Amino acid sequence: MSSWVCSHTLSPLSLPLQSSHSLSSLQTQPPPPLQNHTPRLTSTSCTTTTLIPTKTPSKPISETRSKASWIEALRSQTRSNHFWEAVSTYVEMTAAGIQPDNFAFPAVTKAITGLQDLNAGKQIHGSVIKLGYESSSVAVANTLLNLYGKCGDIFDVFKVFERIPQKDQVSWNSMINALFRFEEWELALEGFRAMQLEIIEPSSFTLVSVALACSNLNKRDGLNLGKQVHGYSLRVGDNKTFTNNALMAMYAKLGRVYDSKAIFELFANRDMVSWNTIISSFSQNDQFYEALTFFQLMVSEGHKPDGVSISSVLPACSHLELLDIGKEIHAYALRNDDLIGNSFVGSALVDMYCNCRQVEIGRRVFDDVLDRKLGLWNAMLAGYTQNGLYEKALALFMEMVEVSGLFPTPTSMASVLPACVHCEAFADKQIMHGYVVKLGFGMDRYVKNALMDMYSRMGKTDISRYIFDSMESRDIVSWNTMITGYVVCGSHEDALVLLHDMQQLEGKNDNYEDEERVPYRPNSITLMTILPGCASLAALAKGREIHAYAIRNALAPDVAVGSALVDMYAKCGCLNLSKRVFDGMPSKNVITWNVIIMSYGMHGRGKEALELFKNMVAEGAQGGEVKPNEVTFIAIFAACSHSGLVNDGRNLFHKMKDDHGIEPTADHYACVVDLLGRAGYLEEAYQLVNEMPPDFDKVGAWSSFLGACRIHLNVELGEIAANNLLQLEPDVASHYVLLSNIYSSAGLWERAMEVRKNMKEMRVQKEPGCSWIEFGDVVHKFMAGDVSHPQSEQLHGFLESLSERLKKEGYVPDTSCVLHNVGEEEKENLLCGHSERLAIAFGMLNTPPGTTIRIAKNLRVCNDCHAATKFISKIMEREIIVRDVRRFHHFIDGTCSCGDYW
Template identity: 40%
Template sequence: METVTPRPLPSAAVTSSPPSFAHLLLLTATSVPHLKQLHAHLLRSALDLSLTAPFLSKLLSLSLSSPSSSSSSSSSLDYALSVFLHSPDHLHPHPRLANRVLRAALRAAEPRRALRAYARFRRAGLVPDRFTLPAVLRAAARTGDDAAREAHGLAARLGLDSDPFVQTALVGAHAALGRVADARGVFDRMPQRDLVAWGVMLDGYCQSGRYSEALLLFVEMRSSGIVPDQVILATVLSACGRAKNLMFGKSLHCYILQSDPSIDTHLQSALITVYSNCGSMEIAQKLFDGMCPKNLVASTAMVFGYAKLGQIEIARSIFDQMPNKDLVSWSAMISGYAESDRPSEALKLFNMMQESGLKPDEITMLSVVSACANLGALDQAKWIHIYVNKNGFRTVLSVGNALIDMFSKCGSLAHAQKIFNEMPRRNVITWTSMITGLAMHGDGRSALALFDRMKVEGVEPNSVTFTGLLYACSHAGLVEEGRLVFRSMAQEHNIEPKYEHFGCMVDLLGRARLLEEALQLIESMPLRPNVVVWGSLLGACRVHGEVEIGELAAKRLLELDPRHDGAYVLLSNLYAKAGRWDDVREVRKQMKSRGVLKEKGCSWMELNGKVHEFLMGDVSHPRNDEIYLKLNEVVEELGKMGYSPNVGSALVDLEEEEKRGAVLMHSEKLALSFGLINSARGSVIRIAKNLRVCEDCHSFMKSASKIYEREIVLRDRSRFHRFKDGACSCGEFW
């Protein structure tokens, strides 16, 4: 049971005795090492003063005054705290001393240490005061420790729960631990709320990603007549940018100009962020141009904004012009490349960042891992994994999640599963990533089994989980299971199916040749059918050579997006399959007249840590001659088994013979030839490709795997194909 009676304070007794020479000596110390030296000296004369108030006091002021950037300050703090932590139980620390330690630990970004020290203090009989609790709560908020609940109760027992400082800290702690409703409850019961309290509540919404609610709170604040300061405005602007609420941003901009045209740099940067997050780069650029000197934060926001719009070259040039770059600016540029499908550049930049002497944090790592996932290069992935473990990111949940995805996308389910199994904690993203990984590899049964386990463990699936599950059913041809999953979404989990779910269902039904049913689903869905669902239907029609429904799907698709290259390609393949060559030419003509270009096929593979790229018909590789020689050989060998190129996959108006040539030059065939030349017999050949593999390449790979006795793992845009002994793991469901 908690005691609230203050205990006698022996340390105060020490202070009140006349200072000894030893004490005076201590006070001459000029640095922590110096103090340690004096301390050791006094110990030798049997005077242990380390537990006296003056010593601790001096120790603290020295620790706190050393420059915060140097590593010595953290080790000084370490020393200071260890003295506290090893002091005997009967010390009964004075809250003032405890508060200084807690504040020091917080300032040194050592919340865990603060909590340990606090626990130690409590055991020694500390009775916290109105300054202790906020510090503890802030530490707990940062570590995710549930000391907050305990502190809440303690505050009530000590009668401190009506103190505005304590209340504000409670709001912050609840919010940081994801209990926004509890935070709001405390906030609403506060009899008076200063700007800090409003700020903490606003920040609380932002921390849990509820940006629109933050904006609502700001509106409430304004209507209760409170005038925001620059800190509040900066927070709200940030929320506004993240909520991508351009209108709100503009009105905030007006408000700021009206109320106080002297905008400080924080606000300027925050305004730029609003516009760049909303994709309004013209306005962002104008504000940025008016900024002198350009600050780091604003420049980073510009880099981010352009990168998000795909204008990666402009982003890069701003990045290159920045005189100083910190971790956040590097990360923004790296994630820009990662998100714009330029994984090699992302990894290159990561190396440059390290050369410049910066160590990544976990957020940088997420972009790096995700870039490697997109690249699909297994050796790189293994290297990144080692790097993650070496640099202390192994136990970070989000990084573990990204690793699962990375190994799945690099073709090694085994690695992904190992990481999954060894994760100390798992959240919905962990499970979803693993389910999606299994789906990509065509293992639908395991994906469903994992989903059952997930439910048993009480993790609530979200809409992404269902995308993965439906995708798993679709790629494994599990029609009934897919229907059940689809139905359970709304019925059991309260998740309304979105476009991607309908897309998966259309895919699932379509691949099972239930094309009529797929069409009915599209026509009866509560959302307006979009490019995704018509595209799925068209794809299925191509697989089954179903011209009539396919034409309809293509027509609808092209109404929605006349420049959709995939639609023309699929339609043309479909006509080719049916032998309707006039229609093939017609599609081609239409495409030409509308200036639509087919995305160029590109494959790549890793050799000795280097990624080699092949475009369709590529002749630029330094070992071009060898590659084509090998390709000819493979074609000849396969020909003996009855292979002949399937020209339906060619989308060019060429003569028959030229079509054959074009199909034979598909990028994955070039990559395969390169792989056969350069890798040892019996080793796995891994190829990644930007588009979906064509029918001809698919059968080509199957035969090649048999003749050359090689396992070939091909990642295409939608899934993995593992060719072995003349068969593919996809079982033709693709």
């Protein structure tokens, strides 16, 4: 059996560092109190290398006390956990000339194990070797195994284990448990197999440990071995409660919560741990209704919930947003002294209240707990960050570290990093990356996920991708974070590529957790993240694939996924499919209603949007939980604006506070200014801007007003709007461009050139026009004047010939849309190079006659392209759907759904 030990000797680098052994902790934290025992031991008559006197004294200290009484006192003190007194008794006994034996050594070794004093333990070990008990007494050797295992010295565990000639059940259990402490799960399981080969029957404690090891393997291997362990326990008739509890926890951690439930229902002698295990099993696997059901069943059977029960069931309340039930549980905790000061219960309560957007109550719970563990601080940090209170999160973090003296964990940093990104007062955000590396968390997966999110939100997806690619093992959160980063930064094509890579078989850096060796199946978070990317690219085919995947994997009923599908279909030009998904959703929240209202507005169907708004209000009035919020009114004002429903929009604006209790914000004012200005009520819109409360940000309102001046070519008011905007935002290109457009359309070329000159001096660059069209499985991207596409020559040739046909049908190029002071012919050529024209040409050349062409554009469609596309739809007998930054345009047989009102 020594060959098994030798063949599995661990190298120093493979051992996980514990905080008590790290150099940084020695420099920043006081030594643990237990480390102070060795000096006290060596201050007696013992030498510095042994606790046994080097010479037997000529006269015993106690002539009357027998060896049996010494040993009995030593063992009694150890059993009572009076470890220091036991060690002192041992020292006095040896000083009295009484030699330790196979009863004294186990007792003193257990005491030193309790004190976690490795140096004193090594002294005892030396005495054991000198007196020959290491190889002659398995009981002594077993206590040494336990000592070294609990003190973190795995090498001496191997040495002692190898020297035991006749290993018993306790020897194997001690060896296996030591490997568990070092998270050497696979090696511990090999030890379990070797134990069986030696015909040593595993005890219930062994099975519990092995179940724990199985739960920490990858899902496929863990389930395979876990089922064997479960089968073994059934064969030997081990129906002990703690064995079943361990098996339940194992299945739950491996994602087989209903196997855990089956075990729970089959054994009768359940204890409180059994109930807590099944409740936490459901919570850990997002089966929140079942967690609440079993919690209620536990209470109905007369069991009194403890801290573990409450900490396990509160996440179910927060995820289901059952605040009232959460408050009932909180009230129960307040009535029980054992729970009210419990930091773990406090952490769960803070998490529940913050997830239900009751941050102030969460903070009161935090303040009421006097003995705040690190988990409670982390819960409050996460609560502030999740609710957008970034400055408070940073202030709490500084209090935790500098005032309370607590050492941050990876969880702490994963909460504080997003706060750093969003907090404008925290300028040097990248310094936090260096800080987490210094803390030793640079390789932690959760911290890396947070760092990826931080860099993505700073617009540095290249650094995020570098971190992603360097990860030794990724989880589903890692993939979702990187996909989200691409979508947030507008790199939608990269997001779709990563979604494809995510589902491929075999990847060298991934920690596979699925039985079929598929690394990661997209979950609801993945879908609600990637669907906006499909919408931005008008990638209808890809969106439909994702919808089909959601249906096959029972993700479509998820309200967040359903809302994203409603948005995707609408933004891909399929309003009928969007409404069909909306109608089929089993539950809808305020986001779902806002999306469908906004969708109808973007398609110019304002009256239907108003009907949906009325339905939403009626549902809330009948006792439903969905009621209009601030975003709802932004959506309905936009719908009224795009459909010219000025009176309806104006009335809603004036009644939103009285009828719905919502104070108008700066965004609402901007929407109504757009509504009035687009309809030609420029003076009223101008007056509304000036009536805004002085503390409101007027950038949005002035931008809407400037856009209205561009539509109606009002130079005087346009100049007023532009001057105000350039004072507020001198580095935003669109303000310069709109003013330049107004001057160009009015023939004021010198003023237009002056604006361009100012723009150049300020180093402000205009966003280039960009359009996307999906063909097959590929989304093709075109830039204004693009000649890089493989079909570029064909596209430009097609547009030139098409332009002649358009002119014969009555099309007259609107060269005022060209902002360069060049000849008319050159202006016409520039118009033909607009990105949407190139995308339309691509669609015409590559799709069968009669196929609808769908295009998405990042900027507003210019007047000339709008007019040309109407003619193209008639001549080519195609429906062309164009989504620009403002709305949808459905071109059919020479007309547009916007009625030339956009």
